[in-house]
Amino acid sequence: MNRIKTFVRRGEKEDIVRGAAIYLVMIFLVLFLVLPLCTLFLKAFQDKSGAFAGLSQFAKYFQSKSMVYSISHTFFIAVVSTFISVTLAFFFAYSLSRKNVPWKGFFRYVGMIPIFAPTMLLGIALIYLFGNKGIFTALGLQVPLYGRVGIIIAESIYCFPVATTILTVAFSAADNRLYEAAETMGTSAVRKMFTITIPNVKYGLISAIFVAFTYSFTDFGAPSVVGGNYNVLATDVYKQVVGQQNFNMGAVVGIILLFPAVLSFAVDRITNKKQNAAISAKSIPYQIKPHRPSDMAATIFCFLITLAMLLFFAVALFASLIKFWPYNLTFTLSNYDLGRISSGSGITAFKNSIIIALISAFLGTFITFLGAYLIEKNQKFKASRRITYMLSITPLAIPGTVVGLSFIMFFNAPDFKIPFTDGYVLQNPFHFLYGTIWIIVLANMIHFYSVPFSTATTALKRLDKEFETVSESLAVPFYKTLRRVTLPLCTPAICEMWVYFFVNSLVTVSAVVFLFTPTAPIAAVAIVSLEGAGQTAPAVAMCMLLLFINLIVRALYEAGRHRGQKTGLSS
Secondary structure: OHHHHHHHHHHHHHHHHHHHHHHHHHHHHHHHHHHHHHHHHHHHOEOOOOOEOOOHHHHHHHHOHHHHHHHHHHHHHHHHHHHHHHHHHHHHHHHHHHOOOOOHHHHHHHHOHHHHOOHHHHHHHHHHHHOOOOHHHHOOOOOOOOOHHHHHHHHHHHHHHHHHHHHHHHHHOOOHHHHHHHHHOOOOHHHHHHHHHHHHOHHHHHHHHHHHHHHHHHOOHHHHHHOOOOOOHHHHHHHHHHHOOOHHHHHHHHHHHHHHHHHHHHHHHHHHHHHHHHOOOOOOOOOOOOOHHHHHHHHHHHHHHHHHHHHHHHHHHHHHOEEEOOOEEEEOOHHHOHHHOOOOHHHHHHHHHHHHHHHHHHHHHHHHHHHHHHHHOOOOOHHHHHHHHHHHHHHHHOOHHHHHHHHHHHHOOOEEEOOOOOOOEEEOOOHHHOOOHHHHHHHHHHHOOHHHHHHHHHHHHOOOOHHHHHHHHOOOOHHHHHHHHHHHHOHHHHHHHHHHHHHHHHHOOOOOOOOOEOOEOOHHHHHHHHHHOOOHHHHHHHHHHHHHHHHHHHHHHHHHHHHHHHHHHHO
């Protein structure tokens, strides 16, 4: 009897700990996701004095022709960029997944390079290629770079790796039996493409389209470099908030930016469910059969895409190693001397970016995995688990620009006037974080929360539930099972989560461009300032440093992963 009572008491204590932990995760998401978004929405319906103004701010926005033009420009850029990037990504992923293409690994990794670089680097590389003093301009190829053409090219490159990743996963879920039946019936390759391949990957294709559209719709980096006078919503927000200190109008633009992201989120959730339901347990993996003409065409296509990617980054690297383009092509490392950039603040910005990325990676991975574990490996507290899950996937629908806007409006306010009350004021307990690196860390954690959460959830679902069942029957505390069993088995997923947080936190600009201060400069924003001041070579050098760091981190992760796989196979 005493043993039973002890077992019950221990179970109650563990339930208290689990309940407290999941409530803490939920409170974290409410405080730093829900409340900033609520502040953003309230600002959009208030005037500068804080009084309720209804839809007057929206009416004022749409009465301005220049601002309406920004909306049409943004939609045009997003549609064209999405079409180009998804089309190229479709054939690139198809070639790597369905054809006998040599050096697949090399092609795939080179195609992913834009993920590891700030988006400003793409715009700057375009300037060196097609600008007034660009390489191709000197050869007689005239391209109207500054404006929609330059933005479309940069956004297409920016969205290409994301679309490729989604479509590669879609192509991997193929049933070879359909192709065998088609070959038996003498179906042509073109007909198989339109009757089997495209229908099979349609959900992945839809997801890639909406994700690419959202990325190009909300990006700030590329338009800020090659946009010229061609205004888009992301640059409009920056001008309203940073340039004119008009937070109310900035909130209006932020809400407009939110609509396509929410639509993309909804479509992505629906397509994922349908895609999972479409996979049969009897499916046979696709078997690549040699076909020399199509294999050769696929290889040439992959080579051209890879060559274009390498050209962009090779030109950027070359430009960072010369004194003064194009008049003095003497090689130098002075552009990499961060101590002399912006009166010495360049090295501070670089150090801050690395510190912020490291803190964001460690804290983000810890909180994200903890939240996923408490949701997946806990049968109690159903209401709090569902709320936490909903909040955990919500950041997928929030563009980085909106995250930055909501944070500056939430943390910058020393107090809040409660709506529909007689002037009741509530002090803001988080105001002290404004102007510190911690607000940027929090923005990174919220902005990139959903993807690592999905990674952790997927890894935890693959684990047998018997681990927890046996532990409970043996009266082993859940935290011991977590430390000794769950964490070791989920180590690859945890490392992937850490790398994702680090890489994105190091190069993001849309979320943090509103949050930095002179006392806490960061590299991504310093790049924008340097390029705007005409110091293009130091800006490129800082971009390349961020790129190199991310590539090194990714290479170390891949090396560790392959080593772990070999060790597992040998054992």
